[in-house]
Amino acid sequence: MSEAVKKVVEITPEEEARVLEWTKSKEYLEKNLAREATVINPAHGCQPVGAQLAAHGFEGSLPFVHGSQGCASYYRSTLNRHFREPAPAVSDAMTEDGAVFGGQNNLFEGLENAYKLYSPKIMPIFTSCMPEIIGDDLTAFIKNARLKGHIPEDFPLPYANTPSFNGTHIHGYDAMLKAILEDLTAGKRVEGACTGKLNLIAGFDACTGNYREYKRLLDAMEVPHTLLADISETFDSPLDGEYQYYPGGTPLAEAAESINGKATISVQKYATASTMKFINQEYGGKHEVLPMPIGVQATDAFLLKVSQLFGKPVPESIKAERGRVVDAMTDAHQYLHNKKFAIFGDPDQLLALAGFLLEMGAKPYHVLCSRASKKFDKEMKALLESSPYGKGCHVWTNKDLWHLRSILLDDPVDMMLGDTHGKFAARETGTPLIRIGFPIIDRVNVHRYPIIGYQGALNLLTWTANKFLDIKDDTCEDQWFEMMR
Numbered sequence: 001m002s003e004a005v006k007k008v009v010e011i012t013p014e015e016e017a018r019v020l021e022w023t024k025s026k027e028y029l030e031k032n033l034a035r036e037a038t039v040i041n042p043a044h045g046c047q048p049v050g051a052q053l054a055a056h057g058f059e060g061s062l063p064f065v066h067g068s069q070g071c072a073s074y075y076r077s078t079l080n081r082h083f084r085e086p087a088p089a090v091s092d093a094m095t096e097d098g099a100v101f102g103g104q105n106n107l108f109e110g111l112e113n114a115y116k117l118y119s120p121k122i123m124p125i126f127t128s129c130m131p132e133i134i135g136d137d138l139t140a141f142i143k144n145a146r147l148k149g150h151i152p153e154d155f156p157l158p159y160a161n162t163p164s165f166n167g168t169h170i171h172g173y174d175a176m177l178k179a180i181l182e183d184l185t186a187g188k189r190v191e192g193a194c195t196g197k198l199n200l201i202a203g204f205d206a207c208t209g210n211y212r213e214y215k216r217l218l219d220a221m222e223v224p225h226t227l228l229a230d231i232s233e234t235f236d237s238p239l240d241g242e243y244q245y246y247p248g249g250t251p252l253a254e255a256a257e258s259i260n261g262k263a264t265i266s267v268q269k270y271a272t273a274s275t276m277k278f279i280n281q282e283y284g285g286k287h288e289v290l291p292m293p294i295g296v297q298a299t300d301a302f303l304l305k306v307s308q309l310f311g312k313p314v315p316e317s318i319k320a321e322r323g324r325v326v327d328a329m330t331d332a333h334q335y336l337h338n339k340k341f342a343i344f345g346d347p348d349q350l351l352a353l354a355g356f357l358l359e360m361g362a363k364p365y366h367v368l369c370s371r372a373s374k375k376f377d378k379e380m381k382a383l384l385e386s387s388p389y390g391k392g393c394h395v396w397t398n399k400d401l402w403h404l405r406s407i408l409l410d411d412p413v414d415m416m417l418g419d420t421h422g423k424f425a426a427r428e429t430g431t432p433l434i435r436i437g438f439p440i441i442d443r444v445n446v447h448r449y450p451i452i453g454y455q456g457a458l459n460l461l462t463w464t465a466n467k468f469l470d471i472k473d474d475t476c477e478d479q480w481f482e483m484m485r
Helices: 013-022 026-033 047-055 069-083 096-101 104-118 129-134 138-147 169-185 208-220 252-260 273-282 296-310 316-336 347-359 374-385 401-410 420-429 453-475
Strands: 064-066 125-127 198-201 225-228 263-266 286-289 340-344 363-369 394-397 415-418 433-435
Touching (some): 026 401, 064 104, 104 138, 125 129, 125 138, 169 273, 198 208, 198 273, 208 225, 208 316, 208 453, 225 252, 263 273, 263 296, 273 286, 286 296, 296 316, 296 453, 316 453, 340 347, 340 401, 347 374, 363 401, 374 394, 394 401, 401 420, 433 453
Parallel strands (some): 064 125, 198 225, 198 263, 340 363, 340 415, 363 394, 415 433
């Protein structure tokens, strides 16, 4: 009978408790903030996840992963768990052979099979780490696939290089969206022609309610529009007993004609930097980059810009919505006033959420972005300095959620806003978490509620204020357990 395996080092429960307590100390905070080589629980996803979200936003689109099957399963499952909807995509399943000899043959076979089996209208191709590391040449591979007859010559195959070891999901989204628009609009620009439409680019936004809200507001203003990369039906289609491979998405013909649009607006500049550079060079009409319209002030700016570009007045129905949310803010401001928040997520969303909190007289006390540029850092600090409620707030760029745990233990806040990954820091620090952003995989239906526009401001206000009131009821002594709050 073999002897039991003996641990090299015996760690007692007392030692575990001592180390755990030490990780809550000021000394550990300083060591943790000095950490550079290791990332623990980052507040972002990888490039291919963003690329797949962009690919799903077009009619008849079958996202195609040039890389391993395991990687493709991760991208699909991440989207599936957030939306609780299918995220159909295919992969050419590169293995050890592909790592040595390149993945061209895998791509040939994968394209041919996917085209014949699933009858897509477009297959946006993006890469995982393996082909990026070995240097696969997608330009040559796709050209050869057409020459050898594996895929029709005129079938759209936009492609983007999206290495997981660089950038984040917003960069993958940007690269894929740019590639799709380049492919679909090639040769479609007509001097003097104008569709009369607004091209709206929402950026990386995994809230289907936001897409519906954009369309509702533009319909109310009677502004014809094309929402580029529209996932509102793709990931929120009716359950009618019949499965569809490709529900919703921006019609390919409309996407192709978008190059002749009257105006193009992006509401996420950090998530669409490359796309907007392409649009500025190639598209007709006027081009604008606006803040994500979260809160009253940013929504005002969005609607007024649309009104200016199209000569359409903001209708009375939307003005009434604005008045109602201002009334709701007045009713609830005392519950958020001077409260400290920790917010984490994507750059565009953080700027918008910080603006909303400042409107409410709340403090975006800790703002954490796992991958951020000096430009974002400067812009966020300027926003905070513009309000008395931003004084003394902190911006943490290129830090992760393990950093945030230490930060909150040392300098606590009243509430956190961010995605599911923040729940561990929330639990350990005793901080309530309102789930905003991507991914949200431990709550249901959150992605169906808009956070943009006046309705979105009302949703955010209601969630945060009522959470504070719930905590008050759950924790107060009996003599303070009152009917009226």
